[in-house]
Amino acid sequence: MKNSKRGTTPAPAHASTDPAEFGRWLAQRLESLGYNLSGPRSGGRSAFAEKSGLSPSTVTRLLRGEMPTDTRILRTLAEAIEVPYPEVLVRGGVLTHDELAAVQQPVTTDRITPEQAADQLGITDPAERKVFVNMAKTLRRTTPEEGEQQLAD
Template structure:
């Protein structure tokens, strides 16, 4: 079950992540039954603290990126997939990162300044001027090559 985050995106819940992690560990031979030793063995294999592993499997851990990276490395799963499973990213956000939308028309220096949040009039003028200078150098080089300075 996914929930909406503050930006309205569908994200996995901590319970979803716990169920996903249990499936991943059991698929790799970790015995998660009481006294099965799987949690302890996974904690040792991954370098993640036993308490953190236990909390993740109970759906109680607010996981850190470092822990998720260790989990991905140990399970040999791309970090991006773990981030989706953990509810850090939605599938849609991951898709947007993997396949960013291409602009049909390049943006103007003014639009770039807007997107970058440059609002100070002097800094904005410097940014636009520098961008125009670099665009002119690129045009003078031809073939879309960037000028070597």
């Protein structure tokens, strides 16, 4: 991985995956998709490069565990191997599982309304939604008696 004039940056210090492990994982995935990687002239690398739109040298570097710093390459790879892009980012060490979770479900300290909670929970039936909203509002107004825990917050 070079830090050259082309705008690439070194891999983040928090990369969670061993590059060689990524290469092994990718090789297993390609073989499961029917690409023969058993030898240098087996044709699997070239066939995958052609199908994915990645250069043969990029495919070789990925299989060796030489990770690109351009996430567009990983997106292209994810589409070609039919694996969700976030999983490839984690396996490639671009994000940790915790960082991915934080992006997918950010923690907020702002309170949400019962209506927003119903939306997030997917409660769409009007009767169920009304019961849920009313219960949430009732629980929010209820203060615990001395010595009891407040379960609503």
